[in-house]
Amino acid sequence: MNQDAKIYVAGHNGLVGSAIVRVLQAHGYDNLLLRTSKELDLRRQTDVEAFFAQERPDYVFLAAAKVGGIGANNTYRAEFLYDNLMLEANVIHAAHQSGVTKLLFLGSSCIYPKLCPQPMREEYLLTGFLEPTNEPYAIAKIAGLKLCENYCRQYGVNFISAMPTNLYGINDNFDLANSHVLPALMRKFHEAKLNQIPAVEVWGTGTALREFLYVDDLADALLFLMQHYDEQEFVNVGTSEEVSIRELALMIKAVVGYEGELQFDPSKPDGTPRKLLDTSKLNGIGWTAKTPLKTGLERTYKWFQHNYSTIRGRGSEKLSC
Template identity: 55%
Template sequence: MSAELEFAPSQLDRGARVYVAGHRGLVGSAIWRKLEAEGFTSLVGRTSSELDLRDRAAVFEFFRDERPEVVFLAAAKVGGILANNTYPADFLSENLQIQLNVMDAAVEVGVGRLLFLGSSCIYPKFAPQPIAESALLNGALEPTNDAYAIAKIAGILQVQAVRRQHGLPWISAMPTNLYGPGDNFSRLGSHVLPAMIRRYEEARLSGAAAVTNWGTGGPRREFLHVDDVASAALHLMEAYDGAEHVNVGTGTDVSIKELAEAVAAIVGYEGATEWDTTKPDGTPQKLLDVSKLKSTGWYPAIELEQGLKSTVEWFRDNVEDLRQ
């Protein structure tokens, strides 16, 4: 029997106790900045050393002590193609643990509003482009990150199950490829864009004659600045309610080759770019249909070139402190 309640989304109370899970990560830190800028006065965050979200007993104790009223679930184990393909069991297990623990504890204390943030990798490898929310579970996943995708799909279904069983107006959002300040620029664990920024910047500094990227450069990807996804996250919490997840993106894409050319130009690298076609390309194209998000009144504000320039500046300012 469904326990679904009628709920009309509205502006969140700026004094409400808001827990941002993963507040030091790429997405979580952007959400934290956005909430602070919007006047929220009772934000709650814990680093992974302070609270291991894989530790079920510790998570339940935290929720019982803090009693958050609103939760942004941005915590996750994330990585690029190499990391996902090398450690699929870790990506599946750890993300399931994080999601189950946080959501189960949130149910126990009656969290009234929760946003689960997933990833566009939930969609089939050959989904029709642009990808609508309805494409979920309609085809085989990309093999290089299927374990991570399954974990995120489970998160969507958990939100839907909580809505049906407990009547809590929780929602899910699936962002496209994200980038910006606070990204993971490590050589083995980063996504395509931060990996490129590091690669081209190091080539510029060393005077390398060429940079080699994985694949053919042909696949097309959509990129969204983290400050935009933070804006969209708050907007959805205040403007959307529904069991179906919402795509979050720009609705436009570029080829990996075009991205490489843009990064090289912005960092000032003048050497050659080569492509290692023995390495996997991943999904041929991944462009989200964002008409549902736009229908709620939200649009991105940061153009790719502008976002790339600010991200390169941030990388240069923080490179000494980043993971290698």
């Protein structure tokens, strides 16, 4: 991308979008188009088409999405399906209509089959049943990946997709009702430490295995893909390392400095038993993750402490725009 290219980051206030903005600006890209969800509701087709017709971005990072953890996915099933279908379809189609040079869409590793062979290779998508608790979100994200793939096939556009693993970092959502496991645990331990609570509840058995990628590493990978990758097939983005939820909880507990006990609740869902990405495709074209989990947790907690009074996630789940 040329330094003066006009770049639209959809979802710039969210975890991923804000990291993309940081990485772009660090590399000298300052001609950025940014709109909040109040300024531009991506679920409204006419508004999206008018925005693209007027602004004519050269490149698009489609990081806007309705996201959440197991509880939110299982509670707001219709919203997770409808909102994500609408916003991705509107942006991808408008990008095609307005002649965008290149678009990058974000999937999620949770859309692979529930009992997918491990580590998960790109070709394993759609080879088995989805995890029931997040099926609506997964269906929407799969539709986005296939939209990009088939717009490439039919129209010859350069719309690529990346499949990131579980993300965490600066500007995450720390709402205990709707957030993902890592920020939820960080907030629980922090508040338990402040209030001298003797034990913290952790959903599930603690045996489920997860892979975690620091969000600024993801943003660096997305810029790399925008500059170096032009294939129709999506690409996994992760660390190729995994940790159990129990091990993760103990790591966060140590970073926060909480000295109480952990209480696992097996009546709550574990989700997919294991979810490790095969990143050999991305590694083979020249990119690998740089931030160790402990380092990323320390950076995240430092930011969390500094921004505790104003962190996102004190209200209901909303679009990450």
